[in-house]
Amino acid sequence: MKKTFALALTLFSAALLLNQANAQQAPKLSDAEVASVAVTANQIDIDYAELARKKSKDADVLQFAQTMANDHKAVIAQAAALVKKLGVTPKDNAVSQQLLAEAAKTRKALSAKSGAAFNKAYIDNEVAYHTAVIAAVEGLLIPETENEELKALLQKVLPALKAHLGHAQMLQKSYAAK
Amino acid sequence: MKRTTTIERICLLAPFVLLVSCTSPTDAATVNAASEEPAVVTHTVLMKGMKFTPAEIRVQKGNQIVFFNVDIVTHNVTEATKKAWASPPILPGESWTLTPRQSDAIYCSLHPMMKGSIIIE
Numbered sequence: 001m002k003k004t005f006a007l008a009l010t011l012f013s014a015a016l017l018l019n020q021a022n023a024q025q026a027p028k029l030s031d032a033e034v035a036s037v038a039v040t041a042n043q044i045d046i047d048y049a050e051l052a053r054k055k056s057k058d059a060d061v062l063q064f065a066q067t068m069a070n071d072h073k074a075v076i077a078q079a080a081a082l083v084k085k086l087g088v089t090p091k092d093n094a095v096s097q098q099l100l101a102e103a104a105k106t107r108k109a110l111s112a113k114s115g116a117a118f119n120k121a122y123i124d125n126e127v128a129y130h131t132a133v134i135a136a137v138e139g140l141l142i143p144e145t146e147n148e149e150l151k152a153l154l155q156k157v158l159p160a161l162k163a164h165l166g167h168a169q170m171l172q173k174s175y176a177a178k
Numbered sequence: 179m180k181r182t183t184t185i186e187r188i189c190l191l192a193p194f195v196l197l198v199s200c201t202s203p204t205d206a207a208t209v210n211a212a213s214e215e216p217a218v219v220t221h222t223v224l225m226k227g228m229k230f231t232p233a234e235i236r237v238q239k240g241n242q243i244v245f246f247n248v249d250i251v252t253h254n255v256t257e258a259t260k261k262a263w264a265s266p267p268i269l270p271g272e273s274w275t276l277t278p279r280q281s282d283a284i285y286c287s288l289h290p291m292m293k294g295s296i297i298i299e
Contacts, residue, residue, distance in 0.1 A: 067288045071251040074270070078250050160251055163228040166291035 029144040032091035035083050038141060038154065040096040041133050042072040042079075044103040048129070051110055052122050060171055061119050068126070068164065075157050082153055116175075123171045130165040137161065218242055220275075223294070225253045225268065230284070230294030237278065239298055246273040251289075258283035258293065 029037070045068050052065035083090060106125060113121050137154055145151040219238065224231045225247040235243060247253050247268045255274065256264040264287065265274045278296045286292040 063288075070288075074251050156250060159227040159229075160249070163289045163291050167289060170290060 029093070029095070029140070030091065031086075031145055031147050031150055032083075032088050033093040033095070034141050034145050034150065034154075035079060035088060036090035036092055036096045037099070037136075038157075039076055039079055039090055040099050041136070042076050044099060045126075045129065045133075046072045046076075047103065047107065048110070048122065048125065051107060052118075055111070055114065055118050056122065058119050060174070061122060064123075064126070064167060064171060067167070071160055071164070075160070078153060082149060086147060086149065088147075088150075120175050123168055123175060126168040127165065127172055130161055130168060134158065134161050134165065216240070220244055222246060224248055225286070225292075228289055228292050230292065233294045234297060235294070236297045236299050240277065243276045243278060243296065244273050245276065247271065253286045253292070254288060255284050256287040258285045261287070 049065040049069040049072075052061055053069075056062055056065070110118065110121055110125065137158060142151055142154050145154060219241045221235055221237055221241060221243045223235055223243055223245050225245060226249055228249065230245075237243060245253075245255050245265070245268060247270055250270055252267045252269050254265045254267055255276065259282070262282075265276070267288075268274050276296075278298060281297045282295070284294045284296060
């Protein structure tokens with residue numbers, strides 16, 4: 001849970017720092033960097049789903065993980081098609097790298113758990129992760145994006161992220177009741 | 179010179195005459211056949227922004243509902259109470275047609291927050 005909080009904090013901090021930076025007319029996150037952060041954030045949840053498929057035997061968790069993998073792959077495919085059309089190459093940056101570093105720690109923590117403890121930790125992480133990603137997309141990525149098509153794609157992804165959060169919260173409640 | 183011009187005119191008009199003579203009976207038959215059978219009314223429900231739009235669809239018995247997925251992720255349409263029936267996965271840009279037999283609550287089993295209802299009036 002500490003790792004999840006750290007990841008959420010990373011995303012919130014990035015949004016806050018960039019907002020402060022904007023206020024001081026500091027360099028902005030470029031569209032190429034926004035694309036990198038978006039693809040990285042989606043890939044991280046695909047990797048969590050892959051871990052869940054290996055470690056869980058719970059039908060609800062497995063179905064949720066499959067949906068996460070499918071949906072986030074679809075988003076990456078859309079993003080890849082768009083950046084190709086725009087001639088933009090996603091550019092690695094500090095936010096992407098920090099997301100990956102925190103995700104590696106979270107995967108390690110999840111890997112150490114099994115059975116019901118893993119299921120609970122995975123779903124708790126999905127709630128925290130989607131909460132943080134939604135905040136980052138709304139507060140950081142969309143405001144930082146200059147290209148209208150890239151901005152529109154990010155806006156189109158938001159309802160899916162919110163639906164994922166609702167689904168994860170529903171599972172979280174059902175586990176709390178058990 | 180005059181004959182040539184007349185032949186040219188006939189040649190130019192011939193395709194249009196043939197087109198009219200061939201298509202008119204067919205069109206008439208289609209209209210007659212359609213008028214003898216009750217018209218099938220088709221309603222459209224969009225799967226957009228992780229919602230069924232409209233969320234509640236009211237139809238007459240025998241009507242069709244086309245569920246059209248305009249989202250960027252795959253959806254399905256599943257009877258909500260007993261999972262009595264379900265569509266196959268509906269990919270982005272694809273659609274699925276249902277002729278409902280009764281009123282049902284529906285949802286997308288891939289995204290359980292996505293709910294709707296079909297009401298037979």
